Amino acid sequence: MSLRPVKVEGSEEGLAITWSDGHQSFYPGPYLRGSCRCAECMDEWSSKRIVTPDLVEQGVYPVGGDVMGQYAIRLTWSDGHTTGIYSYDYLRSLCPCNQCQAEYAEHR
Numbered sequence: 363m364s365l366r367p368v369k370v371e372g373s374e375e376g377l378a379i380t381w382s383d384g385h386q387s388f389y390p391g392p393y394l395r396g397s398c399r400c401a402e403c404m405d406e407w408s409s410k411r412i413v414t415p416d417l418v419e420q421g422v423y424p425v426g427g428d429v430m431g432q433y434a435i436r437l438t439w440s441d442g443h444t445t446g447i448y449s450y451d452y453l454r455s456l457c458p459c460n461q462c463q464a465e466y467a468e469h470r
């Protein structure tokens with residue numbers, strides 16, 4: 363069974379997710395905003411980032427989110443960005459905790 367969020371909470375600090383396996387992730391706003399993979403934030407052909415956590419507005423945070431089917435969430439940001447779709451797999455791989463970073467580093 364693939365992982366999915368059971369609880370998603372946005373705040374001015376960032377986004378908190380509780381996963382179906384009980385794991386809790388917290389993503390600081392600029393980190394998550396700067397990891398957006400939409401066509402505006404990432405060049406589709408070269409996969410080169412146009413936007414990075416260093417380039418986004420300081421203190422940017424998620425103001426809303428829509429679940430897209432069974433696999434992803436679309437976030438609306440305080441800087442007006444609305445086209446970022448984050449798959450659950452991608453979100454989990456972005457989890458900044460030591461445990462996830464160690465686990466996903468092995469698969470890179």
Ligand SMILES: [Zn+2]
Binds near residue numbers: 398400443445
């Ligand atoms: Zn984007």
Ligand SMILES: [Zn+2]
Binds near residue numbers: 457458463
């Ligand atoms: Zn984690």
